[in-house]
Amino acid sequence: MTVAATEAQSAHAAGVERLLASYRAIEPSATVRLAKPTSNLFRAREKATAKGLDVSGLTNVISVDPDARTADVAGMCTYEDLVAATLPHGLSPLVVPQLKTITLGGAVTGLGIESASFRNGLPHESVLEMDILTGAGEVVTASRDSHSDLFYAFPNSYGTLGYSVRLKIELEPVKPFVALRHLRFHSVSDLIATMDRIIETRGWDGTPVDYLDGVVFSAEESYLCVGVRTATPGPVSDYTGSQIYYRSIQHPAGEKHDRLTIHDYLWRWDTDWFWCSRAFGAQNPTVRRFWPRALRRSSFYWKLIAYDRRFDIADRIEKRHGRPPLERVVQDVEVPVERAAEFVEWFLDEVPIEPIWLCPLRLRDDVGWPLYPIAAQRTYVNIGFWSSVPAGSAEGQTNRLIEKKVSELDGHKSLYSDAYYTPEEFDELYGGQVYDTVKKTYDPDSRLLDLYAKAVRGR
Numbered sequence: 001m002t003v004a005a006t007e008a009q010s011a012h013a014a015g016v017e018r019l020l021a022s023y024r025a026i027e028p029s030a031t032v033r034l035a036k037p038t039s040n041l042f043r044a045r046e047k048a049t050a051k052g053l054d055v056s057g058l059t060n061v062i063s064v065d066p067d068a069r070t071a072d073v074a075g076m077c078t079y080e081d082l083v084a085a086t087l088p089h090g091l092s093p094l095v096v097p098q099l100k101t102i103t104l105g106g107a108v109t110g111l112g113i114e115s116a117s118f119r120n121g122l123p124h125e126s127v128l129e130m131d132i133l134t135g136a137g138e139v140v141t142a143s144r145d146s147h148s149d150l151f152y153a154f155p156n157s158y159g160t161l162g163y164s165v166r167l168k169i170e171l172e173p174v175k176p177f178v179a180l181r182h183l184r185f186h187s188v189s190d191l192i193a194t195m196d197r198i199i200e201t202r203g204w205d206g207t208p209v210d211y212l213d214g215v216v217f218s219a220e221e222s223y224l225c226v227g228v229r230t231a232t233p234g235p236v237s238d239y240t241g242s243q244i245y246y247r248s249i250q251h252p253a254g255e256k257h258d259r260l261t262i263h264d265y266l267w268r269w270d271t272d273w274f275w276c277s278r279a280f281g282a283q284n285p286t287v288r289r290f291w292p293r294a295l296r297r298s299s300f301y302w303k304l305i306a307y308d309r310r311f312d313i314a315d316r317i318e319k320r321h322g323r324p325p326l327e328r329v330v331q332d333v334e335v336p337v338e339r340a341a342e343f344v345e346w347f348l349d350e351v352p353i354e355p356i357w358l359c360p361l362r363l364r365d366d367v368g369w370p371l372y373p374i375a376a377q378r379t380y381v382n383i384g385f386w387s388s389v390p391a392g393s394a395e396g397q398t399n400r401l402i403e404k405k406v407s408e409l410d411g412h413k414s415l416y417s418d419a420y421y422t423p424e425e426f427d428e429l430y431g432g433q434v435y436d437t438v439k440k441t442y443d444p445d446s447r448l449l450d451l452y453a454k455a456v457r458g459r
Contacts, residue, residue: 005063008060009063012057014057015055018054019054019055019057021054022052022054023133024137028447033052033053033449035056058075060073060074061073061082064085064091064171069170069171071085071086071093071168071169072166072168075105075164075165075167077104078102079093079097079099079101079107080100080101080267083267087262090174091174092171092174092262093169094123094172095114095116095122096114097114098269101298101299104169105167107123108123108127108130109154109156109157111123111155111416114211114213115213115227115359117362117382118199118212118360118361118362119210119362121361123169124155124369127151127169128143128168128170129142129168130165132154132164135444135448136443149437153431157371157451158415158454158455160439160443160449160450161443162442162443162448174262175229175231176233177231177236178211178228178229178261179227179228179230179232179257180227180258181204182226182248182251182255183255184223184252185222185224187219187220187222188216188222188345189341191214191216191341191358192337192344194224195212195214195358196337199212209228211225211227212226213225213360215246215356216348216354216356219345227265230259234259235259237258237259237264240264240293242285246274270298271297272296273298274386275355326389326390327389327390328418329351329389330387330417331385331399332382332416333412334361334413335409335411336378336409336410339411340381343405344356347402350401353389356383357382357383358381359381362377371434399420400420403420415430420456426455
């Protein structure tokens with residue numbers, strides 16, 4: 001083992017000790033939380049008053065094994081830092097969620113998705129083992145063979161069964177560039193049908209496909225973005241400056257070609273937070289010219305969102321103009337591919353939000369993940385929409401309609417944002433008795449929050 005590797009292991013061990021010490025310092029009657037300065041959650045939460053767990057020593061990549069194509073990673077390490085450690089070896093995590101400050105532990109306990117998910121599934125499926133701090137204050141190593149009940153229940157538990165301290169994950173080879181073809185469609189159903197064919201054949205026009213996602217601008221304008229890894233040198237585009245990635249996708253008909261470095265491809269959505277930076281004026285050419293490049297990233301837009309929440313800026317503006325307050329509609333849902341066009345067409349008719357992101361998904365593992373029980377050997381489409389609409393007469397009116405429609409179509413929704421399910425509906429969709437059994441086993445004194453309380457009641 002090299003000196004650097006030894007130092008990394010020692011630093012991680014010290015970080016675990018600080019974590020455990022902070023756990024022991026919390027009163028037994030108090031709820032345990034992370035002392036985490038940032039979050040990628042959109043659901044409303046009660047303000048934490050208790051002292052949280054010290055995770056300051058759990059932010060690094062511990063080691064990368066290029067030969068085995070694995071990495072040992074601390075739970076609070078961001079994907080930005082993880083990718084920076086693996087790309088020099090020509091390797092990447094199997095799925096890299098779109099935003100740089102998403103942590104590996106967060107993506108595993110809260111789910112994540114990206115354009116490799118049609119062949120690599122979800123981030124937790126590439127986990128070989130993980131050290132988890134349970135609600136009982138013990139660090140256990142969970143895998144498919146040891147503490148398997150916790151291993152399989154951990155994804156989508158959102159920290160209510162424990163916190164990942166270390167994760168050993170698979171990596172895959174990548175090439176220096178990604179060649180892109182943006183295919184235009186004039187109907188959503190045609191796009192979904194083509195997406196399904198690409199997933200079944202793993203190719204398009206005789207070429208294997210490595211990455212696949214899409215954008216719907218309207219019922220008449222939508223695109224599939226087909227990515228292929230390549231080592232062939234040549235000019236590449238840059239969407240960290242004045243050009244905006246999602247606008248580059250658009251064209252009148254047929255297909256459009258583009259190329260990015262693998263680094264810029266993985267982070268193509270982060271610069272403008274998909275398209276959400278337009279809400280802050282960052283896409284206005286005049287404003288963009290003076291907007292520091294270093295602040296064109298999702299983490300900075302998050303700070304602006306936090307400022308808006310603190311002072312109710314958006315609702316005050318709406319009130320000043322005689323308009324009702326806004327309902328936040330920030331969701332990702334998974335719908336079976338055969339029902340996806342139906343959902344998107346319904347959404348375009350009922351909800352005034354555009355664009356919409358589409359990302360196909362197919363689980364790698366034939367064994368089910370009980371807290372997010374989408375079926376193995378079945379293709380789903382993640383449909384993401386992130387904006388706000390005029391508030392209705394009932395709380396969460398639009399979000400409730402979306403939840404109902406997703407359930408009608410045998411789909412699921414992610415729990416990072418607002419949810420309105422009854423306890424009975426929630427149990428049916430998100431683990432029910434399996435969750436309760438694992439919860440009692442690894443958090444017998446309920447030191448951690450309950451999943452329903454956290455995801456729906458915002459505690």
